[in-house]
Amino acid sequence: MKLVENFDIFAPVVVPPEEYFSPGHRACQGCGEVLAVRLVCKALGPNVIISMATGCMEIVSSPYPHSAWRVPWLHVAFENAAAVASGVEAALRVIERKGKIPAKNTHSIAMGGDGGTTDIGLQSLSGMLERGHDVVYVCYDNEAYMNTGVQRSSSTPFGAMTTTSPPGKMSFGQSTWKKNVAEIAVAHKIPYVATASPSYPIDLINKIKRAVDVVGPAYVHVLSVCPTGWRSAGNNSIKLGRLAVESAVFPLYEVKDGKYRLTIDPPKLRPVSDYLKLQGRFRHLTPDLIEQIQKRVTEEYGILKKKCEE
């Protein structure tokens, strides 16, 4: 039997029924990222202004004259969603205080992909977190520059094949380990950091709500399965997200006021190969490399578990 976390048979009962992200968007068939956007928007509700980085989600949601966004939404550029959201937040605070607009306690939200967050946008993200803006930043991490045709990012996992980390006689694919931006966010000592996955929708929705509830910056890093870039079957997107958690490749946890907690704690970890083998981007990996990955994942998970026990 397949398990959704906090098993509740009538999911629609516990999930806000309103959709703030409309169908008719142009995401790929089976896109895990757009599902994450849809669920995050459900959790956020209508009282938000979203500043979004350039990327897949921006492109598929806003080809003029069509927009999928039923909440106020602003796209400026690639690397600056956090800075734009800083401006929105500061403005709302001041103009509400000055009575220029009705006081509604509207929340400023920033969204970006892994490129816009972990690479080119890391500086503006760090600036926003450090300055303490009351902004929720959601990173949709599909582990490469999918929008431009699957080029590696600092969030691409070790061993993965992308168009700029191709395996070859001298290469086994991505030669670096995935940058852990959730931990970088934690190092800013902000009130709330979490990892999440649309494969665990209730967990995701709860985390977004907690992120909105804290005063000050919050960062939620969402693993977003990309069938196009990962070379996986479109109908496996939920399953892959689940396997990433069950193999501890992408553990789901939150850090509230510095306190770590695993929100999904699989009783027994599956081997990483269960996760890797469903994806074409890892097809070239030798058993030796898979072993390296397994070792690293086990090690990292051990460190995380320890933090959760503290």
Next chain:
Amino acid sequence: MIEIRFHGRGGQGAVTSAELTALAAIGEGKYAQAFPSFGPERRGAPVAAFVRISNEPIRTREKIYNPDIVVVLDPTLLGIIDVAEGLKSNGIVVLNTKKSPDEIKSEFGIKARLAVVDATRIAMETMGIPITNTTLLGALIKSTGVISPLSIEEPLKERFGPIAQKNLDAFHRALAETTF
């Protein structure tokens, strides 16, 4: 139009001197400009600052090449830079030094008119610190009359707040003790 160049070391208040002079002139209803030498110099390095004063609107933003007056806040600069460079033929150098005008003239070969004051001693005795900028303003006004001694008080009070009085004391002593 009167053009003044101030020489000091970064941190000694040459720029402040220039500013206070211009503010005092503007307070008198005149036109004035004050500007620093815009360099990357830091604390300790020789720096310059400039002032223009005129009864008419000032319509130039050139640097000052031929000053009417040069004010030197720090006597140790004399051996390092030509403080009288470009000075107009009837110009005057206002100098912080313990020496007499004749000693300075023979030692450094300065031909221009000189006004001297032992500003460091005055500053030490009145303020307890060797910051000579307001003291030199006294010497400047005494020897050139470029602005009235009264018009310096307001900008000085605004700039120095609680320590304005000590600065004013130093300023007045320089008014009395400057020789030229």
Next chain:
Amino acid sequence: MAKRVGIEVSIACAEAVRLANVDVVPAYPITPQTHIIEDLSQLVAEGELDAAFIPVESEHSAMSAALGAAAAGARVFTATSSQGLALMHEIVMLAPSLRLPVVMVVANRALSGPISIWNDHSDIMAERDCGWVQIFCENGQEVFDLTLVAFNVVEDERVLLPIMVNLDGFQLSHMIEPIEILDQEEADTYLRPHKAAFRLDVDNPTSMGPVGLPEYFSEAKMAADMALKGSKEVVEEELKRFGETFGRHYNVVETYKAEGAEVIILTMGSISETAMSAIDKMRTWGKKVGLVRIRLWRPFPIEEFVAAVKGAEVIACIDRAVTFGGTAGPVASEVRSCLYHLPGKPAVINFVAGLGGRDVTVDDFVTMVDRAQHYLRKGIFPPYELINIAGEEEKEAESA
């Protein structure tokens, strides 16, 4: 009551921003813009300006936060210089496209390299074609006045574009001079109260900054260009109203003894005052020299410019930036282009002067006028010439 005070131009600029009661100031420090934003941050710290000062981590984020804040409905001000403006460039392009009326002061400074903190116009010329309204100030009074005017211009519903108010770094920004500072009551007789023409509103959700497919992109650009062209009328209206209110009159193009002049010196920014002194000097020698000064650089005031130079034999056009390997500096290429089809047009001799803090003196203007006339006599028309260059003395002596 307006007060004539001795004040640093940067502080006077900040005072104008305070009088405009801005809501958000995202800023990153860069020489020579620093005194403006330091003072604004102090005004916020003292509670004299009810605004959010966002000490962003880069100019790129300064402009990004500015657009976010403006989109949310705030009155926004920022300031920068040189490398900061260059780093902002990507986002500078987006502000007119989003039609967000941000006011930005640029304390003009050379772009590296080599690195230079000193004044020229290479920073702003790199932003020439971004779709912003751009004006140049001659002195501190104008910086104060035009900073106020800027808010009224850009928030006019016919404009809704961002504006750059240019002032020469150090030469103006760090100058202490007498400036008449308005009080709040006076400023309020001129300044319109701020109300965002549109904003991100949860009760009326809109999407700003969508993708422009080829079927729409050209029309979007056409709309932005028409808005910028249309802003000239509003600039003129606002300058007129400012003049009527406070008695200080400004035009999009200014002239000085240009009527009947054979040689026109063409300038932008603070060297214009020195040019006037040079003209006074040359007039005593019997030279028929005058000044035309462009205040409004974008949109370029074509008719006013053409009328101002009419009848002149030659224009000594001064650029403060190099168009490397081009046909003329940025100002001269505009000028030549708009004179091209006119019969009896003056010749345009282009001098590139005052780069990276190099002084432009009265004597330099005399030299440039001499050389412009020399070239005209000889029938030589070089694309552009850098002046006061060590190593070029022989050439410079030719016309003397």
Next chain:
Amino acid sequence: MPKETGKTRWQDLPIGFMITDAGNAAEYHTGTWRSQQPVRNNDRCFRCGMCYLFCPEGCIHRGPDGYFFADLRYCKGCGICAQECWSDTINMVEETE
């Protein structure tokens, strides 16, 4: 080939190229992307709503009878609903010509 011009007069574009009709992406029907469609056998369905929850299009709705259905105007045929269904209610069937 017809001459290429814009679809909207520049004078008619909203200020700042803004989209004022939020959520109007719904006018664009992505159902044409589909090569297979979800076919349900509601006899097996126990109305858990997993299909609704996991649909990336957000195009699965609950009918008045309590059963779920996909709005085929938008369904891109990714098959996630079929894959995630607990009770094998949904089968993906090739679209016919």
